[in-house]
Amino acid sequence: MAEIIVVTSGKGGVGKTTTSASLACGLAKAGKKTAVIDFDVGLRNLDLIMGCERRVVYDFVNVVHGEANLKQALIKDKRFENLYVLAASQTRDKDALTKEGVEKVLNDIAADGFDFIVCDSPAGIEKGAFLAMYFADRAVVVVNPEVSSVRDSDRILGLLASKTRKAENGERVKEHLLLTRYSPERVEKGDMLSIDDVQEILGLNVIGVIPESPEVLQSSNSGNPVILDETSQAGMAYVDAVARILGEDKPLRFTTVEKKGFFSKMFRS
Amino acid sequence: MGIFDFLTQRNKNTANVAKNRLRILIEQERGMRDAPDYLPLLQRELLEVIRKYINVDVDAVKVDLHKDGEHNLLDISVALPEKES
Numbered sequence: 001m002a003e004i005i006v007v008t009s010g011k012g013g014v015g016k017t018t019t020s021a022s023l024a025c026g027l028a029k030a031g032k033k034t035a036v037i038d039f040d041v042g043l044r045n046l047d048l049i050m051g052c053e054r055r056v057v058y059d060f061v062n063v064v065h066g067e068a069n070l071k072q073a074l075i076k077d078k079r080f081e082n083l084y085v086l087a088a089s090q091t092r093d094k095d096a097l098t099k100e101g102v103e104k105v106l107n108d109i110a111a112d113g114f115d116f117i118v119c120d121s122p123a124g125i126e127k128g129a130f131l132a133m134y135f136a137d138r139a140v141v142v143v144n145p146e147v148s149s150v151r152d153s154d155r156i157l158g159l160l161a162s163k164t165r166k167a168e169n170g171e172r173v174k175e176h177l178l179l180t181r182y183s184p185e186r187v188e189k190g191d192m193l194s195i196d197d198v199q200e201i202l203g204l205n206v207i208g209v210i211p212e213s214p215e216v217l218q219s220s221n222s223g224n225p226v227i228l229d230e231t232s233q234a235g236m237a238y239v240d241a242v243a244r245i246l247g248e249d250k251p252l253r254f255t256t257v258e259k260k261g262f263f264s265k266m267f268r269s
Numbered sequence: 270m271g272i273f274d275f276l277t278q279r280n281k282n283t284a285n286v287a288k289n290r291l292r293i294l295i296e297q298e299r300g301m302r303d304a305p306d307y308l309p310l311l312q313r314e315l316l317e318v319i320r321k322y323i324n325v326d327v328d329a330v331k332v333d334l335h336k337d338g339e340h341n342l343l344d345i346s347v348a349l350p351e352k353e354s
Contacts, residue, residue: 146287147287147290147291150291150295151291151294151295151298154295154298154299155298158299158302162302187284190281190282190283190284190285191283191284192284193284193287193288194284197284197287197288200288201288201291201292201295202295
């Protein structure tokens with residue numbers, strides 16, 4: 001049975017695609033056969049973050065419409081042989097995806113022996129976001145420690161509890177928060193909501209805390225998900241988050257202010 | 270501006286402000302989450318009708334849906350302005 005994980009947030013720009021790409025790579029690296037699907041029809045970007053943008057021939061909408069089969073559309077990752085990307089289409093037709101069509105594609109992927117299907121949701125609460133979460137077993141709600149992101153996350157949590165297949169069957173989607181762009185220094189100064197603040201407001205625990213770090217942009221630039229940069233704090237924090245998704249118990253790292261000496265303060269870029 | 274103003278500026282904890290604002294807002298929004306879609310419109314139309322007769326503020330009409338045992342209770346409250354005399 002494939003487990004379907006939606007990566008969602010409501011608000012845009014908080015790190016959904018970065019997270020989807022890193023979680024998918026991490027799961028694949030842990031030996032799980034994983035597919036990651038871009039639900040952002042019209043604004044395809046996962047391919048770019050995954051570094052396979054030049055190998056997109058067929059996309060998600062092509063498969064839903066029967067213009068290509070799944071085998072043709074799933075792009076095999078160059079780093080992990082058990083990792084596949086399904087790109088979003090560039091069409092402007094918002095109704096290109098249907099519930100039945102998405103269900104069939106997810107069922108076909110599951111039948112192909114996949115362990116995990118990661119659904120990268122578009123921002124907003126419209127059809128694409130709805131379809132990305134509808135079939136989910138588990139949700140990773142990406143949130144920044146910032147008022148609008150926290151508010152939108154609460155909205156999304158409400159939808160996960162009511163507008164999903166699990167909810168309609170009287171079950172619950174397993175929900176987690178993933179706090180990104182976290183800055184322990186700013187939290188200490190009182191400029192930023194802390195992990196506890198966000199957990200308390202949203203009534204949910206974090207499955208990971210990704211510190212704000214320059215490597216995230218560098219990784220996007222080069223098309224190598226940041227989780228693969230195991231020298232970066234963000235990369236290591238994603239490795240921990242994947243371990244927790246797989247049931248391991250890992251303490252949070254990089255969530256307190258590092259005590260730095262004078263020289264490292266002076267010379268750290 | 271006193272010369273020590275920068276000290277009080279420094280101590281302003283905006284994270285706490287954010288937390289308190291979010292707490293209030295999210296509690297309110299969760300209350301509305303299960304409410305029917307027509308509630309905001311109902312509230313607006315009620316306000317318009319009331320304003321034909323009484324000069325009330327825009328936030329004078331509150332419409333809430335409560336669960337009272339097995340029943341849903343539509344709670345409409347109108348804050349009237351203080352009597353001018």
